[in-house]
Amino acid sequence: MRRRNRRGYRQFIESDLEIMPLMNLFVALIPMLLISAVFVNVTVIDMKLPTDTSDAQAVSNTQKALNLAVTIRDDHFVVEGRKLRKQVVARKAENADSQLSEILVGIKQQYPDNEEIMIISQSRTLYEDIILVMDVSRESGMGSVSLLGEPGEQKGQE
Amino acid sequence: MRRRGRRRSHIRDRHTPLRMTSMMDILTVLLLFLLKSFVVEGEVITPVPGVQLPESSSETTPQSAVVIAIFDDNIMIDSELIASISNENAEADLLIAALADRLDEALEKSLLIAERRGEDPDAFEGQIAIQGDRQIEFEILQRVMYTCNASGYENISLAVVGTS
Numbered sequence: 001m002r003r004r005n006r007r008g009y010r011q012f013i014e015s016d017l018e019i020m021p022l023m024n025l026f027v028a029l030i031p032m033l034l035i036s037a038v039f040v041n042v043t044v045i046d047m048k049l050p051t052d053t054s055d056a057q058a059v060s061n062t063q064k065a066l067n068l069a070v071t072i073r074d075d076h077f078v079v080e081g082r083k084l085r086k087q088v089v090a091r092k093a094e095n096a097d098s099q100l101s102e103i104l105v106g107i108k109q110q111y112p113d114n115e116e117i118m119i120i121s122q123s124r125t126l127y128e129d130i131i132l133v134m135d136v137s138r139e140s141g142m143g144s145v146s147l148l149g150e151p152g153e154q155k156g157q158e
Numbered sequence: 159m160r161r162r163g164r165r166r167s168h169i170r171d172r173h174t175p176l177r178m179t180s181m182m183d184i185l186t187v188l189l190l191f192l193l194k195s196f197v198v199e200g201e202v203i204t205p206v207p208g209v210q211l212p213e214s215s216s217e218t219t220p221q222s223a224v225v226i227a228i229f230d231d232n233i234m235i236d237s238e239l240i241a242s243i244s245n246e247n248a249e250a251d252l253l254i255a256a257l258a259d260r261l262d263e264a265l266e267k268s269l270l271i272a273e274r275r276g277e278d279p280d281a282f283e284g285q286i287a288i289q290g291d292r293q294i295e296f297e298i299l300q301r302v303m304y305t306c307n308a309s310g311y312e313n314i315s316l317a318v319v320g321t322s
Contacts, residue, residue: 030189042203042204042205042320046314046315049314050307127291130299
């Protein structure tokens, strides 16, 4: 009786799962995925620079437009535009970007047709600050961003 | 005493299969992680070493383009250093001469390829991807964009690191 039990136990040990085909699959799949893996998710913000013809259109449109502009100064953002009250957000505040976002969303609700926004930077303004303001304005529904230098020279248009 | 020794040797002789369970666990987790980071759509931009891209919520996937990397005051095209802003005359003009030369060359090459393929050269859209370090100043960006526009590249993509 005791012997029989022992044999049954041994039979149980010897019946193993056959996982070698699965291992083979993994060994092939993992190097392939490792090669094509993207660990840093790089995306882009598309911009279109003004050509001569679009420049002319831009000039003709300025008469009617809202001319909404965000100026990035060293310590504050200034939001201004035609028919709009000038608003200032201190950049030192922790929620400066959400405050700016609130202002822009408010303007968007007031003027739903307005897609354009100008971002006026000083020559020493950091790239990451410009990207931050571009993000805020895109999320507020104003997707057509123009980059300008402080003296008033237009460079880029999305 | 004798019996115990014999028994131990018997165990040692017995064929024991490799224990694969823990290894299978690791491989399964690794496989799932890699599948998650697998990207099929769009062109993959490899960040140039030394350039810390700014973060953004943009989700647009990059297209193939001429890559210009800017960090500190150096400008690189396709991983080759071509200009240093401090050496250029900043006051005279916004144009960066060395960059303009390289862009003109690249444009000529692209137009020639388009012509050989039988495509319409007017349909050519100059595409540039700018990889700017987060600490660069607007002045440099402005000059690079001005130079791109002057050389006929009108579509500019600013490379950023997606936060989502």
